[in-house]
Amino acid sequence: MVRLTPTRLLSAAVLVFSFIVLTFISKRLFGERGYDILLERPPPARSRPPSQEVTLGVECSPFVGGVMEDVTIVLKLGASEVATKLPAYLNRLGRCKQDLLLFSDRKEQRNGFDINDALANLRPEYRYHNPDFDVYDRIQETAGSTEKTAEGWRLDKYKFLPMMELTAHMRPESRWFVFVELDTYVNWDNLYRFLVNFNPKQPYYFGSPVWPPNKTIFAHGGSGFVLSRGALNKLVARGRMFAENQNFPGTHLFGKEVSKQCCGDEILGQVLKECGVGIRGYWPMFNGEKPTSVRFDHEQWCEAIVTLHHLQDHDFIAMQQWEANRPHPSRPLTFEELFGYIEPFLTSQTDDWSNMSEDVTFDKGDPAAISFDTCFAACLKDTKCMQYEHFGDTCRLSHSIRLGHEHLPEGSTKWTSGWVKSRIEAFKAARSPCRGAHFVHPNP
Numbered sequence: 001m002v003r004l005t006p007t008r009l010l011s012a013a014v015l016v017f018s019f020i021v022l023t024f025i026s027k028r029l030f031g032e033r034g035y036d037i038l039l040e041r042p043p044p045a046r047s048r049p050p051s052q053e054v055t056l057g058v059e060c061s062p063f064v065g066g067v068m069e070d071v072t073i074v075l076k077l078g079a080s081e082v083a084t085k086l087p088a089y090l091n092r093l094g095r096c097k098q099d100l101l102l103f104s105d106r107k108e109q110r111n112g113f114d115i116n117d118a119l120a121n122l123r124p125e126y127r128y129h130n131p132d133f134d135v136y137d138r139i140q141e142t143a144g145s146t147e148k149t150a151e152g153w154r155l156d157k158y159k160f161l162p163m164m165e166l167t168a169h170m171r172p173e174s175r176w177f178v179f180v181e182l183d184t185y186v187n188w189d190n191l192y193r194f195l196v197n198f199n200p201k202q203p204y205y206f207g208s209p210v211w212p213p214n215k216t217i218f219a220h221g222g223s224g225f226v227l228s229r230g231a232l233n234k235l236v237a238r239g240r241m242f243a244e245n246q247n248f249p250g251t252h253l254f255g256k257e258v259s260k261q262c263c264g265d266e267i268l269g270q271v272l273k274e275c276g277v278g279i280r281g282y283w284p285m286f287n288g289e290k291p292t293s294v295r296f297d298h299e300q301w302c303e304a305i306v307t308l309h310h311l312q313d314h315d316f317i318a319m320q321q322w323e324a325n326r327p328h329p330s331r332p333l334t335f336e337e338l339f340g341y342i343e344p345f346l347t348s349q350t351d352d353w354s355n356m357s358e359d360v361t362f363d364k365g366d367p368a369a370i371s372f373d374t375c376f377a378a379c380l381k382d383t384k385c386m387q388y389e390h391f392g393d394t395c396r397l398s399h400s401i402r403l404g405h406e407h408l409p410e411g412s413t414k415w416t417s418g419w420v421k422s423r424i425e426a427f428k429a430a431r432s433p434c435r436g437a438h439f440v441h442p443n444p
Helices: 006-030 079-084 086-096 132-141 152-170 188-195 229-239 264-274 313-324 335-345 372-381 421-431
Strands: 035-037 071-076 099-104 108-110 113-117 176-181 205-207 225-228 360-362 387-391 394-398 415-419 438-440
Touching: 071 152, 079 086, 079 099, 079 108, 086 099, 086 108, 086 113, 086 313, 099 152, 132 152, 152 229, 152 264, 176 229, 225 229, 229 264, 335 421, 360 372, 372 387, 372 394, 372 415
Parallel strands: 071 099, 071 176, 099 113
Antiparallel strands: 035 438, 108 113, 176 225, 205 225, 360 394, 387 394, 387 415
């Protein structure tokens, strides 16, 4: 038996400490990020058992199984979008029997849903001498008509804070609040798998972090973000400092000069931080890209997908059709699997197309920028290059894989894109198959 002397114990402790430090440093240096495995079949998200066995991977799951009855989905939109975009959204999601709250800048009804005016209760002092609210007045005047009011976007940043108080007031029993926009895709199965890891009584603020210089880090609104009941309670408690009537929510802006700031999601992040609730960033699980613009690389491969952004109606339809044909629909959706959505379109040359390459740029005067062929040659010389695009006198290379979008000629300038298929295959072979969906550790 080895005798554990103080010297040996100290040496062992030093070795363990050194291993931990080296592991931490290597992850920092080489961009590795800690993760857990997202459970394929997690326990119920509420205290009582589900009324029936939960089957994930089918339409409207997990709502059908009743395991997200304590989750409220909050959709923010503009009055001009109610007639044009909301019906298609409700057709996709409204039939799932989820708890859905709708907020706009005008009160109305659509497809059996009440649309709440997020700004209706604001005290007059916030509207006087504020030209942004001239738009609000015009929107009210056009109620009941199909006329669109220009510049409705100017009101968007004012909705966030009143919407929080109104949501807390209207849904006192809900435990989680998922805030989305019309172009936010949510993988509800993965969201359910994600939320069961947390206690909603604790103050949580989840999303895709935005890092403005020397300012508060906040969750990007379009990518979707989540607040727990604990977080919303803290925000409501702070709001009492500014409210005249505790039973009449949404009357104030938490002391913020909203007119002088950019965006409502940023202002919300500031107020939450003042409440002691900082963001827990879960990018790339909460993601600001759509399938055709995602950068598939070492950071976005085995990671689970909770949200995507910027999807239009045709994107939602295409995704729905693709998901219906997944070989293993009950498994968590990852970027590795989503790559199969775009892979058939990756070729050695696609005309009138930008694949959004942006890591390396060669401009006029550089030999690589002369033609599509010289751009391809430059890509082959760069061992990290996965794709390339040429337009005019410019060649761009990318170290990640993106599909991109159609880009028709502008005058004599034409866009042509290509992918190095052999390197893409090597990239896949080195990383696939994933051994479970990665549930990344938060940053920050």
